[in-house]
Amino acid sequence: MDLTQLEVFRAVAEEGSVTAAAERLHRVPSNISTRLRQLEEDLGTPLFSREKLRLHITDAGRTLLDYAIRILALTEEARQRVTHQQPAGIFTLGAIESTAAVRLPQLIARYHQQWPDVELDLSTGPSGDMTDGLFSGRFSAVFIDGPPKHPQLDGVAAFAEEMVLISSLNHPPVPNAASVSGSTIYAFRANCSYRRRFENWFAAEHAAPGKIFEMESYHGILACVSAGAGLAMVPRSMLESMPGRESVAAWPLAEHAGLLDIWLVWRKGYASGNLRAMVAMLEDASQ
Template identity: 80%
Template structure:
């Protein structure tokens, strides 16, 4: 049973004859008759009783007609949602945690006010997981540090970010990686781009971190650092939003290595109305 069969069946039920249904659907009567016969054979029951040139719907036909009307209505609704130039339906976004916590709340609020028919679905995680999810089709777009390196992805820079090294208040000033070579570090999992930046900073200055403890939240990292248990690298905007920001000292990375951009990234060729509306809103914010 396919949509064409249901459309034919409904037209016959509405018009009362094969000839009239054929005219409505711009098909030849023989095609309409064949479609109806195939549907009845598949269901194993008569959908119409024949009386001369007229067809009268049976009880089984009335039951199917109710389902057919609902199925065809949902199909049309889905077609309009997917092909519409007006933002609507589900819009799945991924974002690294710091961007989701600090940058996105006002943006999402404005987007929802402008396009209330869009159902925003936001997930957070390390940049590597967000990129993998985008490539796997789990997200419509993601906010990660860019630019994107995969050939199937494209995007635009949307936020400037600065990473800062945080230490306990009694820690000496940090001006280069060599000064803290061997120090205990707190960071997210290995697929976090901020962690890779931290490790590259050490490597660039022929230094290396000591033990790296993996944490799941910035609040946990901040608590450990403020207690003097080690050092960490976090976005300056994230630090400034946290209640415990005055319990640590913050130091910029040498050679401006901590300066980066957050990008909105999507698969090449994606051009949904929801994505276009988000891009337009971000471009307006930057002006």
């Protein structure tokens, strides 16, 4: 088992096919197939089940993928530290939507000015998708609400955030969750950490929301709430950046329950030059 075989295996696992992996690695498909077969023979176990033109990763393959990601990341880290390589190349970054919209534009602009050879590839989505992308190798690092709870993740606090409850302007004051138990709420999908915080806020007071409508954007949430159709919990920084923010009332959560930190999170053992440069920039900004 060598590094080339691991690179080929990881590409096939992430792309889902030999052809796509070949395009990604700039190799011919026959070479990819040969390397993959040699690796399976070396390990004595199939890493993929084959169904016509489709590949499905096996349990053994999933186990190896976890190690392959860490081994290749450590190899790259060692190469960069030995050669003192400056930040350069593609830096794949993920972020929850509110952080990407409000917090990252200035950070990314400063990063690009300092490290113009880095090509930042930014994607947004719910926190659950961001974490999954981190473990699959899709992202080098992600901005999510933290701190990270998984033992294989590491990170640094990046931005202070406050969640607030929003309602229509004519809604009565909201002193606590019990006062709005049974209310219709608007939120993102179930794998959104902000939605979990909203539901936990109710549960902490033995209350519960009524019907939950899943939305795809903060603008859609704001429109529904301003029309008096229900309530939502959103980051204050996101609300203050949106047109139409005057059409809703914002209620802080009692006892600082809405305060949290957004963290930059990555897999332990992976610390590329690109990532270290961004961590240093965040640490400088906090001083």
